Amino acid sequence: MYLETMAKNPFSPRHPIDPAYFVNxxxxxxxxxxxxxxxxxxxxxxxxxxxxxxxxxxxxxxxxxxxxxxxxxxxxxxxxxxxxxxxxxxxxxxxxxxxxxxxxxxxxxxxxxxxxxxxxxxxxxxxxxxxxxxxxxxxxxxxxxxxxxxxxxxxxxxxxxxxxxxxxxxxxxxxxxxxxxxxxxxxxxxxxxxxxxxxxxxxxxxxxxxxxxxxxxxxxxxxxxxxxxxxxxxxxxLDFFNLEETGKAIQEPLQLSGSGVKADEAVIENIYDLTQGHPYFIHFIMCDLVDYKGKGRITENFFDEHWKKIARHIEREKFEDDLFSASETERKALHQIAELHSDVVAPSEIRIRGKAEILKRLSEDKGLLIKSGRGEYKLYHPLFKEYLNQLKS
Ligand SMILES: Nc1ncnc2c1ncn2[C@@H]1O[C@H](COP(=O)(O)OP(=O)(O)OP(=O)(O)O)[C@@H](O)[C@H]1O
Ligand SMILES: [Mg+2]
The missing domain is CATH 3.40.50.300 (P-loop containing nucleotide triphosphate hydrolases)
Incomplete structure (x- = not known):
């Protein structure tokens, strides 16, 4: 039974999407x-x-x-x-x-x-x-x-x-x-x-x-x-998906694969709020939810019950590696950026020697920061920001 439901899981964050489930x-x-x-x-x-x-x-x-x-x-x-x-x-x-x-x-x-x-x-x-x-x-x-x-x-x-x-x-x-x-x-x-x-x-x-x-x-x-x-x-x-596109990224694979799983509209909204429509995180969360559910309807309650476990899983699989890939000074910069109230920060708000190089490496080589057109930076995803702040507290 377990294997049977696993085989029907159409979500796979670690691989490019199966073209049959490609949306948007x-x-x-x-x-x-x-x-x-x-x-x-x-x-x-x-x-x-x-x-x-x-x-x-x-x-x-x-x-x-x-x-x-x-x-x-x-x-x-x-x-x-x-x-x-x-x-x-x-x-x-x-x-x-x-x-x-x-x-x-x-x-x-x-x-x-x-x-x-x-x-x-x-x-x-x-x-x-x-x-x-x-x-x-x-x-x-x-x-x-x-x-x-x-x-x-x-x-x-x-x-x-x-x-x-x-x-x-x-x-x-x-x-x-x-x-x-x-x-x-x-x-x-x-x-x-x-x-x-x-x-x-x-x-x-x-x-x-x-x-x-x-x-x-x-x-x-x-x-x-x-x-x-x-x-x-x-x-x-390519940008993040909007709410409607997030809905498609969730519903189409569920239907087309014959998974026997359905997701309530409220669950889609929750996933959109948490991921901001980032395709990797959408697939990550859905992959775990479908594994936990096996068959049937994913309700908001079911989602709430499992979200903490899934968040831990994202941390282990993605955010810990992200931090591991950063040097000590790069980590300091990441923590400083995470602590600032505003998501978008100007280099002048960061107090680290050699910050120009560090910010460049974190955005261009490591993909952990996103550089905006005006020379400002933000962490690549709000869930990563939350993770960094949680580590500090
Ligand atoms: N158009 C799409 N429809 C549905 N899911 C998608 C789509 N694009 C990406 N995804 C999901 O997002 C995940 C990441 O996609 P992909 O590996 O193509 O990204 P990438 O930009 O090539 O990543 P990297 O920067 O690691 O090379 C995939 O596992 C897939 O599940
Ligand atoms: Mg790629």
Missing amino acids: REEVLESFGRSIKRSAKSVPRKPDNIAVLGGWGIGKTSVLKKFESLAVDEFDDLKAFTAFIELNPSACQNIEAFISRTRDDIQRSFLSELPLIAKIKRELSDWRVKTLDLGIGLERKEKMMESHATSLFEEALRDLWRNILEPKDIEAALLMFDDLHYLARNYPGGLYDIRSIFQKLAMDGCNYMLFITGPETLFGEIRDFAEPFTRFFDRFK
């Missing part, structure tokens, strides 16, 4: 639909690229996964090839590491249930061997010149389009780079390279479309190169 974000999805239709039919090729930006856990990866599933299932009159490239610091140590990760993920990402793609599996493995012949991804004693590496990469992608994808009548190749800020941090010139590579490929008739994610500061970090790179993307910033 209409604007970016519509733009995606228009882009791929337009670009597949346009001659000469003019691919549109999309950047999905936002803070920690707001749903960036989920949007890319949804794009991928739309390209395969919904736009089936379009023959698309999609590759999902998951970046992390080690895959972005230098441009060569980035290129080999891209190459490996292009290979891995073909969706085997798609007969068309299955047919090109064999050609793709030949392509991998070929890119190795070109020298991409090989361990080298001497560091390959960056410009040499990028031109080999461009050549390999041209080869992939002309000799493998185009002959199979593929109309668009969708490359999704998740967390591109890792590259921007280690090698800002890499973003500039990406733009020039894909711009040239488009001019040569290779229809690669780029979909990238990163924090809002992604384009700011590369000020020197920002202009041309920025213009290369249609940018969308």
